[in-house]
Amino acid sequence: MGVCGYFVVSWKCLVVLSFRVLFLVPPGLPVHSQGDSQTDNKVMDNITVRQGETVFLRCPQGDIVTHTAWLNRSSILYAGEDKWSVDPRVSLVTLNQEEFTIKIEDVDMTDEGPYICAVQTSRRPRTTSVHILIQVPPTIINLSKGIVVNEGSNVTLMCQASGKPEPSFTWKLLSPSGDLASEDEYLDIPSISRQRAGTYECTAVNDIATDVQTVEITVNYAPSVSEGRDVGVTLGQRGVLECEADAVPEADFEWYRDDRRIFNGFDGMEIEDAGQLSKLTFFNVSEADYGNYTCIAINKLGSSNTSFVLYVQDGNSGSMGTHVHTYTCLLLAILQFLLRF
Numbered sequence: 001m002g003v004c005g006y007f008v009v010s011w012k013c014l015v016v017l018s019f020r021v022l023f024l025v026p027p028g029l030p031v032h033s034q035g036d037s038q039t040d041n042k043v044m045d046n047i048t049v050r051q052g053e054t055v056f057l058r059c060p061q062g063d064i065v066t067h068t069a070w071l072n073r074s075s076i077l078y079a080g081e082d083k084w085s086v087d088p089r090v091s092l093v094t095l096n097q098e099e100f101t102i103k104i105e106d107v108d109m110t111d112e113g114p115y116i117c118a119v120q121t122s123r124r125p126r127t128t129s130v131h132i133l134i135q136v137p138p139t140i141i142n143l144s145k146g147i148v149v150n151e152g153s154n155v156t157l158m159c160q161a162s163g164k165p166e167p168s169f170t171w172k173l174l175s176p177s178g179d180l181a182s183e184d185e186y187l188d189i190p191s192i193s194r195q196r197a198g199t200y201e202c203t204a205v206n207d208i209a210t211d212v213q214t215v216e217i218t219v220n221y222a223p224s225v226s227e228g229r230d231v232g233v234t235l236g237q238r239g240v241l242e243c244e245a246d247a248v249p250e251a252d253f254e255w256y257r258d259d260r261r262i263f264n265g266f267d268g269m270e271i272e273d274a275g276q277l278s279k280l281t282f283f284n285v286s287e288a289d290y291g292n293y294t295c296i297a298i299n300k301l302g303s304s305n306t307s308f309v310l311y312v313q314d315g316n317s318g319s320m321g322t323h324v325h326t327y328t329c330l331l332l333a334i335l336q337f338l339l340r341f
């Protein structure tokens with residue numbers, strides 16, 4: 001033991017130590033390899049395996065093998081057919097003249113690292129080392145929560161993912177759709193506009209797989225109402241004033257006749273709000289109803305208004321039937337005129 005100390009540095013030492021422990025060689029007694037340059041150290045190609053899969057570690061034997069072992073770093077997994085590892089995922093596959101193969105099932109990140117096969121032959125000791133590399137599909141572990149901001153705010157979205165190799169990122173605005181510049185875990189949106197509201201998609205990708213998640217940005221802004229169109233209604237008929245407001249969050253509406261607030265059910269009028277639209281309906285327009293109406297749309301960020309004039313319309317002149325009749329007559333006249341030639 002004194003030769004190497006407990007924490008073995010070189011693999012050659014390790015092999016000697018392991019074998020001493022293994023076969024209870026008294027310290028000090030010569031072991032074939034001790035202190036000479038007779039050991040063969042071979043490095044095999046790295047083995048790349050995905051998390052959850054099974055990896056086989058195969059070690060050629062040959063010559064007359066007296067002792068053989070597989071080690072994970074400095075701990076013995078198998079010494080010949082004796083299992084030293086307590087890990088149930090590790091098991092013996094083949095042990096014969098040609099090969100000594102063990103397998104590790106359901107590999108995980110912690111299994112990554114060097115594995116050594118140490119072989120003691122009649123001639124000289126030999127080690128074969130192989131590096132296991134574990135690949136892990138990306139998983140988005142920390143994505144910004146959906147946010148609600150006011151127009152003009154600076155917004156940063158974050159999307160953190162685990163995975164091996166390190167995942168790379170792309171960002172996309174789904175609706176309205178568009179790819180975004182960031183190739184990073186972070187997406188900066190300076191002074192966000194209402195057009196930039198929507199569903200953002202973060203994609204984390206590495207050599208083996210992809211993970212996608214989405215996050216919603218809501219952009220609040222003050223209402224803007226479309227200009228009111230004056231409406232002509234015949235006395236005793238039904239009339240409707242429509243007020244449309246673009247706002248987030250949705251606006252509340254107020255209707256005024258000049259300076260007087262109108263409430264639902266008031267004087268045979270009905271106010272009906274549906275999302276962006278508010279309708280003021282007169283079921284039976286009377287003389288007193290003609291006049292100037294104002295609609296105000298309000299949300300927590302502000303308000304906007306527009307005015308309408310409800311005016312008297314002559315019972316006949318505006319009606320569709322009259323128009324159609326006029327046009328039909330005109331067309332017939334033109335037709336007759338043309339047919340003369």
Ligand SMILES: *[C@@H]1O[C@H](CO)[C@@H](O)[C@H](O)[C@H]1NC(C)=O
Pocket residue numbers: 045046131133
């Ligand atoms: C094996 O993997 C190790 C650790 O990632 C690396 O340093 C080494 O260059 C790789 N060797 C080969 C042959 O790919």
Ligand SMILES: *[C@@H]1O[C@H](CO)[C@@H](O)[C@H](O)[C@H]1NC(C)=O
Pocket residue numbers: 072073077085087090104110111
């Ligand atoms: C290999 O060693 C590492 C570090 O001690 C340990 O976390 C891992 O579980 C071991 N793997 C096997 C298959 O023994």
Ligand SMILES: *[C@@H]1O[C@H](CO)[C@@H](O)[C@H](O)[C@H]1NC(C)=O
Pocket residue numbers: 141142
């Ligand atoms: C997610 O990121 C935030 C901000 O960097 C951090 O405070 C939080 O601890 C992270 N959560 C997890 C689960 O990593």
Ligand SMILES: *[C@@H]1O[C@H](CO)[C@@H](O)[C@H](O)[C@H]1NC(C)=O
Pocket residue numbers: 152153154190191
């Ligand atoms: C947004 O960022 C710009 C540039 O960094 C800064 O000048 C501005 O004050 C920020 N706006 C807000 C609302 O924080």
Ligand SMILES: *[C@@H]1O[C@H](CO)[C@@H](O)[C@H](O)[C@H]1NC(C)=O
Pocket residue numbers: 236284
């Ligand atoms: C409309 O109002 C007038 C006057 O109040 C009334 O004479 C008429 O019957 C009403 N018409 C309808 C359809 O209710």
Ligand SMILES: *[C@@H]1O[C@H](CO)[C@@H](O)[C@H](O)[C@H]1NC(C)=O
Pocket residue numbers: 258292293294307308309
């Ligand atoms: C209607 O009322 C609004 C608000 O009082 C006013 O600004 C507008 O000029 C009026 N329109 C007409 C045609 O009188």
Ligand SMILES: *[C@@H]1O[C@H](CO)[C@@H](O)[C@H](O)[C@H]1NC(C)=O
Pocket residue numbers: 296303304305306
């Ligand atoms: C209607 O909007 C104008 C600006 O567009 C504003 O000056 C006025 O005060 C508003 N009227 C009401 C009743 O909110």
